[in-house]
Amino acid sequence: MRILRLFKILSVAVTYGLDEFVFFHSSAATARAVTRNLLFWRRFTEPRGVRLRRALETLGPIFVKFGQALSTRRDLIPLDIADELAQLQDRVPPFPGEQAKTMLEAIYGRPLDSVFAQFDTTPVASASVAQVHFAILKNGREAAVKILRPNVHRAIARDVALLYTLAHLLERWFSEARRLHPVQVVAEFEKHLGEELDLMVEASNASQLRRNFSDQRLLIIPEVFWDYCDTRVMVMERMAGTPISQVDLLRSKGVDIPKLARDGVEIFFTQVFRDGFFHADMHPGNIQVADDGRYIGLDFGIVGTLSNTDKNYLARNFLAFFRRDYHRVALAHIEAGWVPAETRADEFESAVRSVCEPIFDKPLHEISFGKVLLRLFQVSRRFNMEIQPQLVMLQKTLLNVEGLGRDLDPNLDLWKTAKPFLERWMSEQVGWRGLIRALRHEGGQWVTVVPELPRLIHRALTAPPESALRQEMESLRLQQRSLQRWLTGVLVLLGLLVGMAFALMWLVLQGGY
Secondary structure: OHHHHHHHHHHHHHHOOOHHHHOOOHHHHHHHHHHHHHOOOOOOOOOHHHHHHHHHHHHOHHHHHHHHHHHOOOOOOOHHHHHHHHHHHOEOOOOOHHHHHHHHHHHHOOOHHHOEEEEOOOOOEEOOOEEEEEEEEOOOOEEEEEEEOOOHHHHHHHHHHHHHHHHHHHHHHOHHHHOOOHHHHHHHHHHHHHHHOOHHHHHHHHHHHHHHOOOOOOEEOOOEOHHHOEOOEEEEEOOOOEEOOOHHHHHHOOOOHHHHHHHHHHHHHHHHHHHOEEEOOOOHHHEEEOOOOOEEEOOOOOEEEOOHHHHHHHHHHHHHHHOOOHHHHHHHHHHOOOOOOOOOHHHHHHHHHHHHHHHOOOOHHHOOHHHHHHHHHHHHHHOOOOOOHHHHHHHHHHHHHHHHHHHHOOOOOHHHHHHHHHHHHHHHHHOHHHHHHHHHHHHHHHHHHHHHHHHHHHHHHHOOOHHHHHHHHHHHHHHHHHHHHHHHHHHHHHHHHHHHHHHHHHHHHHHHO
8 A cells, every 4th residue: 555655656746747856956967867868758838836736735635734834945945936835825725615514514413504604615725634614603703614624534644654664664774864763753743643633632722822822912813612613623713814924915004014023933932931832833824913913823733842841951952042152052962861971062062053153143034044954953963963753843833933034024133032032931930930939839749748758768768679769769859859949949038038127127227316
């Protein structure tokens, strides 16, 4: 089955002349000439961008998603190709509206006119996995109805199986590929695809993001109408906005474009570092702008999550980069185990400096994160750096944010926009605010844990198996560390109170004189 799919991919590539993209370099002139002579009957009248887009549409959802990601990287691919691939964001050929109506009636188990007061069979958007129709609920509220494409599960499962085959072959035959963990990366991709194919998961993602940005100061998330949702259909509030890619129209409406670019950066860093829960599919087809300049988020099938450890590690590295503290960057990578423990910090520091130093103090239009990442990849290969599969979505989203920022305001200074936010976040995490938060969260726990410490210590010391002893000692060490933080916080607070009392007494005495 996988062999047949591989032949299908090769057949589509030949049919649409995609070998032109493989043998474009002058060093491949011989291969290009041989291919042209072997396939002499082909005649192409359509531009290369159109052929590439049609090939990706023919190959199915995973390839469409690949084209969507490429469309945001106008600094890495020619503009004619980027413009054509941009149509994949929300203009994939739709399936018939009547078929969508039939599918919905099967899901709800009753005629559609008994569910909605009005349903428009003409889709307003069509993407790789689903398409959207407008409707009006019985209570009069306007809604957007998202429904999965027919047989999409089967098509994606087929291509994911092929990706697993390629990943296993890479790990088996190429030692360099093992460092990139291709099988784990495919597994991570499969997990997110599985969530994207369950619209109840997407609905819950939308609900979480709406709650995270409940003030709606920068970002508006549509309300989910849960009574109408199913694993195959999601019904939400209909939003009115302008696609973020239509910059001239936004400008004519009085939207402050430079502020819009800065707000986008703040929204991204807020999702990542405050919430650890971020929209991981931020291409222009999923973002609109309200007339008052606020962002409108759409399509929540792919989200990323980060643990507190990941957030702290990333924040420290971002700040170290912004401050050009490459020694701190090198130490953070070694301490986190991302590079081997025997790596010399000074050598890794020098390598990171050679990549990052040239890009500072430049506006965004003079910086290509794609090229920087390629250079960092070369450096990481030299030091046997481990690629972290759990951060793949974050890396992809960062590239999407860069592409959006570049389109909105080429002069955006990403460093100056992000640095104050990260410094404030770090202050809240590790400063006195972080101490108070830790005391509030852990204080109650230690009221019950402290009396048990003697028994835990005795158990750890008398446990005969070495493995059990290690586990108990590790547990004890973590509890003691937490207790030390708690006691330190109490002492600090007591010291502050005593200091304030002495200061107050001194002021009273001064007033008495």
